[in-house]
């Protein structure tokens with residue numbers, strides 16, 4: 001009986017580990033999908049690299065350098081550790097300043113969800 005019980009416990013632990021591994025794999029795939037959305041739609045303004053002549057950075061990075069100049073918050077969006085989905089989703093759907101809004105025909109709800117998973121991947125308060 002003791003053997004049976006520990007056998008059951010082992011199987012349960014095994015299932016738990018397998019489920020956990022599956023969850024991590026799903027999450028990794030989601031983050032990767034989001035990374036691709038980011039690279040296509042956001043990086044041209046929010047990435048590293050030079051901006052237009054006379055600007056030391058791309059427009060999104062440049063504006064955020066100014067906005068966060070007295071803080072530790074990085075200007076490059078995908079280096080942030082403080083972003084939460086609601087903020088990202090609101091900005092993407094409504095735009096801000098000269099950042100355009102993005103329609104569902106450009107970035108679907110599913111892609112936006114993946115994008116949020118990517119941009120919040122390093123936020124310890126939001127998993």
Ligand code: HEC
Pocket residue numbers: 038041042043044045046059060063064067077087088091092096097098099100102107115
């Ligand atoms: C045409 C350039 C451009 C593109 C493309 C762009 N952005 Fe922006 N984004 C900006 C600018 C400029 C700002 C700063 C606006 C301001 O002055 O507050 C900004 C601000 C933001 C902010 C607010 C950050 C903060 O802390 O205030 C978020 C979040 C954001 N963008 C997300 C995105 C995402 C996600 C994408 C891709 C879907 C994207 N942006 C594409 C130009 C762009």
